[in-house]
Amino acid sequence: MAEQLVELNVTGMHCNNCAMSIHKLLEKKGLHDVLVSFASEEVKFSTDDQSILPQIIKDIEGLGFKVVDEENIQPTPFYEKVENKFIFCAMFTAPLLLHMVFPWHFLHNPIVQLILCLPVFAVGCLHFGKSAYSSLKNGTPNMDVLIFVGSASAFIYSLVGTIEHLGGNYLFYETCATIITLVLLGNVFEKRSVNQTTSAVKDLMKFQQVNANRVINGSVEVISAKEVVSGDTLLVNEGDLVPVDGEILSGDALINEAMITGESIPVAKTKYDKVIGGTILQQGNIRIMATKVGSNSTLSQIIDLMKKAQAAKPPVQKLGDKVASIFVPVVILIALATFAITYLATDAGLQRSMMHAIAVLVISCPCAMGLATPTAVMVGLGRAAKNGILIKGGDTIEAVANTKYVLFDKTGTLTTGKFSIHDIKPEEGFTMEQIRGVIVAIEERSNHPIARSMVAELQSLTQQKVILRTVKEEKGLGMRAEDVDGNNYFLGTAKHKSLDNFNLTLYRNQVRMAQIAVDDTIKPDASGLIAQLKKDGIIPVLVSGDKKTRCATVATALGIDEVHPEMLPDDKLKVVDMYRKKGKTIMIGDGINDAPALTQADVGVSMNDASQIAIQSAKVILLNTDLQSVVKFLQISRHTLLTIKQNLFWAFAYNIIAIPVAALGFLNPMVGALAMAFSDVIVIGNSLRLKVKRVNR
Template sequence: MGKFVTMAEQLIELNVTGMHCNNCALSIHKLLEKKGFHHIFVDFASEEVKFSTVDESVVPDVIKNIEGLGFKVVEDININNEHFYEKVENKFIFSLIFTIPLLLHMVLPWHFLHNPIVQLILCLPVFTLGCLHFGKSAFNSIKGGVPNMDVLIFVGSSSAFIYSLIGTFQNLGPDYLFYETCATIITLVLLGNVLEKRSVSQTTSAVKDLVKIQQVKATRLLNGETEVISARDVRPGDILLVNQGDKVPVDGDVLSGDASIDESMLTGESIPVEKTKYDQVIGGTIVQRGNIRMIATKVGSNTILAQIIELMKRAQSAKPPVQKLGDRVAAIFVPAVIGISLLTFVITYWVFSIGFQHSLMNAIAVLVISCPCAMGLATPTAVMVGLGRAAKNGILIKGGDTIEAIANTKYVVFDKTGTLTTGKFKIRQIKAETDDIEKVRGLILSIEERSNHPIAQSLVKELKSLPLKKVILKSVSEEKGLGMRAEDIDGNHYFLGSGLKSGTSKPGTDDFNLFLYRNQQLLAQISIDDEIKPDAKELIAKLKKMDIIPVLLSGDRHSKCIQVAQAIGIDEVHAENLPEQKLMVIDIYKQKGKTVMIGDGINDAPALTQADVGVSMNDASQVAIQSARVILLNTDLHSVVKFLQISKHTLITIKQNLFWAFAYNIVAIPLAAIGMLNPMLGAFAMAFSDVVVIGNSLRLKKKNIFN
């Protein structure tokens, strides 16, 4: 059991055993929904239940209610092994052993198999198992006010058994014996549960693969000696040795050595990255060549990999709006089907007078062929596969609802610096109003090294290689979209930023980007160049081909923005915008159509939040990453198109699944009601309707969607 704090609400996480299929998950989901909880996520494959609440004290009552439905809440899923008799696979095998002889009596001339008592003895273990498995779940779901699919299975199998039992003891003959129908319904539904559990576990494989990456050994250096420990036991500050072929155990910084590291599991980029002293390394990545000595900086749940896993798990809890239709139908499905079944019996028996036996079989067929499972599985399975495929391509999507929010995108709004451009700046010229150029350089360095902005980081890196005199500053602060303010120990006040925004620029300074002021007097002008990313032009062309209008929205000078826009093919440009002005621009575009914003700086954070979907680059500021709903771990701009394509095809898959789920029930129930499908065939069809939906979702794993 665990909990995570998200603003005013607590996200509660429970480990629940005893869930064998999506019916179980739906029962718990409906229970939590009834109690008014939000962000509900129930996954029977991983045995996880999550929901958010402002009042943490309700958790014991929730646990009691879940256990009242017949499930069990445990502390640690890894140490809670299912008993042999609790596994749905073993229940299916047990049922199958007794069901096969019951079915054989219809094709083999063995007289003892036709004996009603023998059939009763063969059916009784299966029916008892069905009562324990489906009956218990059905009773608890009715008691909790959320009747589930198991009610239909239990009523259908019980009707066939009781009808056959009366026929046996009143010696009414073989026409009244339907023990094989009862046993076959239970066995086939159990088979469906087995297939469903195995198939759904494949849809969560992306998270499982990432969890496996975490389970590595680390070589720790302690007092000159090395010891091999689990990555879980590494603490911040530990010195670790990582050799060729090893996985980096945790996040850290290189102290010595150099290596080529494969970061494809994180970024989707197959080309290894060269790492040397002071470079950052990420836990789970693989050293392809060389070896390093590193210091651990982030361990356990603080590592990038752990945060990605948690992000993906939470993403599954956000339901797309398209799922709400399925949920509404599923909520009234069971009572409606029982009503249709009773109506089928009444009409066929009293109106059409086809006999009690056939009327009963038609009614039972309606019960067992009906399947809300497929509706319940339609969205979550597609979302899980879509999120997994995106993650393997270096795209982190923070919620399943983001996939639908991206549909029919009309505008993609780009920030310029660090998004369409490399964010690596070169100083073309520093024009100082004083003769002491080294002091000016030192002042710029002292101010900019306190900022995380890409421009500042590039300036610092370049200035460090030039002759300079460092200046001691008493305070430095950053103003979103404006620049940096500072004060030195002598009480002088400095401003370093865009002169246009400060209202103090001089005429004829179009060649300069940044201006340094001391006590409101111009001290220096800085001209810097930023390189356009090589794939930016191709990305814009692809977006236009997809009927998406690209827009440039930047705080940079108008002349620089126009230069970049013309080079890559963007027609709509908004330059020299402060953060609050960016919000207004995003609002205007949102009124005209679905708008996606892609940015990376602190000044982009409000706009990322305001857009229909905010997309942040991996090397962005932490504020931008937290504000965005999508994070591109690979700075390759093709990730933008990949994200749009994955979202589009995931939504197509969801709609296909929902169509199949609804169409199946619309066609199957009337066929069963008029007697064209017997209960056994109905149980078989019901079991495989889930498998069809899951199979369609799994296609998304291999489907070619990037052409």
């Protein structure tokens, strides 16, 4: 039986350690293609045995998480919301802290302090204790173990002091309550920040939640876009979101495709043109036939690719994950060592030794290391998507760093793919008007891109066309025709070597009428792109299957020094390999012949209007055909990697400095809890800067 992809929505994950515990569980079960994202609360894996699914769900819930049905997601109960837990705990913690400021005798009463602390400790046990126990049971202790051990130690120590009437020096109820309350506050900020990091995907998903006007027997019914099936006729009015991918049956419209391409200028659409679900019809009214619906739609595929990309780990994350996985046991050992050394080697006494150990536990933060990479990747991918750049994997971002070469295909990449006539050279005895008349009469019968371009260019210049009786297209050669007077014409590929710059010839009755030079035009922003790459120290290279002279013309016009013309797909592979040995290499192309090279390069970049094979082979898709998207992609990738490194540096530096400081007794456990609570927020906040940060530096 073929393996099927299973997708589950799992709530309760609040950091990368949580995701790692589920990931390890599923790998132990022998499942494949496991992807776990704590931010989007999604778990994916492949299995050929669907019968094990109930047990898998039970095992995940056994870790302390909850598997929910996406279609029937119930709102989080009031008492389970982390914001409400924080408010509840803060109400009891505040009076406990007041006794340190005001000399109110009843607040110093051990029983009063116990009564105030007990509700907070109960919430802490349910919130942190359950997660801590589940993580220990699974063999991947998380940060909640440290929080629970630290707060429980303070509570038990204080409880013993109360029962034994040992006096105020043994009462640390405020420490226990404050640790729990401050960490919950950190969780509140963390939750809100993480929600912002995944906003790009959520924004795209909103475009799917629209209604559609389905036309049946002349009447219109309003249905959900999810109910549309392929082949339905839909009415889209001015101001509406296009509900699904389709083809225009009637009407004209201006459609804003910014959410797909990043291009804010509306695109004119008419009969037979394709429209994309989620785009906005700014002007006009159209009827469309639904062609791609559900998971096959462009928007669904983009969302799916973005989710997979956010879950794909760059190599730089492996260090953070590795340290985070052994971090908790190491910190517990340091805390025990701190207690033992302080108690046995100094005269600090039991309470100070214990406070030092608790400070070590609550100030350490493995979550910061776990959050450092995924939050930056999510924001970076989201910003790229809003600029019309779809990056298929978080690992691609790191692969772009230190790029040395960018290899370009010519046609459709650096050039528009729309052909124009550069020159027509009439032979003796034939006029330009005659030649134009024959070209237009013959080529308007062809659907070839060159033919359509030539007709569009010459139509207005032609006074009189030849009247043709028959026209026949010979694949790979050209067009043959016969006019009403019995003259035979041939318009096709130039074969003579002296005609290298003139790639088409026109014959009448086997006598050459003219030589024609046709070529596609260079994209207006191509020269700016090449100049920017050179400025950044990246060497541009032209790799094309086209003729040497035409490649040389384009390369000279753009300032590209390294040119490889007349390349077959196998040849392009060899060229990519050659450059990869010299340095990091990006390949940008759009045709079927580019697919192997796109796969072979360190990073393959495909244009949106490329062949499907090229899009599947590439790691990056430019949804906007504007070539400046290439520069934007490099800039966003560079700054995303820089943000990851900044986050990891902070996470490691914070723990390396904070733990020894706490162990030496320079930090109160409450201050430690506050520092730990906000270390995650600092990491996420730095990642969120990517949303607005200037990247063109």
